[in-house]
Amino acid sequence: MTTEIKVSTWQAELAVDCRCTLGEGPQWDANHQRLYWCDILEKQLHWLAPATGESGHHQLDHMVSLAAPLDGGGLLLVGEDRLSRFDPVNAAVERFCDFETDNPVTRSNDARIDRHGSLWLSTMGKKAEKGAGSLYRLHRGKLTLLLSGLTIPNAICFSEDGEFAWFTDTATGVVMRWTLDSEGWPQGEPQSWADFSTTLGNPDGAVVDSEGCIWLALWGAGQVARLNQDGHVIGLIELPVSQPSCPAFAGADLEMLYITTAQEGFSDEQLAQEPSAGSLYVVETGVKGLAELPLRLV
Template identity: 70%
Template structure:
């Protein structure tokens, strides 16, 4: 597979065929890439050096496994956040999130430059306005935004001055100024408009040059966007529903992309049998090292 402009070629990394692949996350200490099959409650992993891969069935819908500064992972799941030990398989609830609302589940998530977790919720049937955007900072859980439908594209500038996110059906990626502690300032502003193109903005990650790599669900593409909002490169995938990219590997020079099979008819799956699998490409630029998640002491407050 080559880029839409004849650029670098991508390859099939793991033929996992997730129903809804999401949340790729590089665990630098373990040298493992983790990603989720949201609807099947399955956590996948890959060792990029050896090629070894495997899964953990965690018994709940989940969308991210964030490396913890104290070891292990924090699962962003259907009704809350849980600590997870990959060695033993033990899961321990950390805090509830919308546990009293059976209509919603977690969706996009990423750790910010301060080691705090931003994550979103959405309706299980993508009910309009059912979703929210949260930040977990040192044991305080805050709701940053509500009345969202499919919140996605959570990522952060290299200097931590900006956050990005989108409500996928809107077609517009928003940029939000942050203060010195990583909290939003004022209202987010429209930054990149995809309403007039094929595909909808989904997950995103930022590279070392401050450019945003954005998956376009339905278009089979990951696009690179400059800090001023200009689209400067495209990567074409052999499947139509990329969900989220991440930089991984020892040198953070490989871009991995999760994809999905959800909603594809039989004829579409016949044309793209590897839909839902994990793909990889060397884009010629490195990613940013993302901080491990730092949790506060004691019980969670807020939200």
């Protein structure tokens, strides 16, 4: 962090006391005004209707890390070894395609829809095995490998003009920026953009706001940092729990920032100190989110 830049601060408040083991993948469904997020390890898909406060969850038969709104309705579940269509009205699941089915070590992790309505998704080892993870792009129904040899791929997000993608390998502590072509495909090698390797907390999930800044969860630090276009921290959200995993903007005007958290790996003593760990938090920062496109499969 730099001392030359004024850093704004906010306090996050409890939104849904769901206490997920590994809360992840918050995603706003604008058409149905619902926020979805996952408890990866408990195989659950959670939801919240911010306008009414109503919430609930669906129990699934496999680990899922994101539910992406589809162009035309329904959701696409990013699962541990498959992508599936999901109808939240009747909880019907229809398998769309498989990936890494020959590798029982891995599961899906971070994912986000890009500025072309395509989906970037990652895999990692179920025990965070070094180098077991990969980064993919699902473009018009075809899944393409972008990068392999990663340990915990995270922080997938995109600039509004589609010029850049960001991601991190959490184990390295470094957020990378990748130049994209006019169709959203990476060009050249990703470049180091923001280094958290010597600070408290590891970079996890991230989202871009309407002003072009990135909100980055810092796992272990109990914070979400706001970074400007140069990768400098200009804001910090403080949470009462230590393991925030990913932020996402939601609400009718994308004015609320929701943050998933986790209690994965906690001892009984840690759970006693952080009883609401794994729950969904929210903060109104005065900055609006950047609307994301629904996922296009054709």
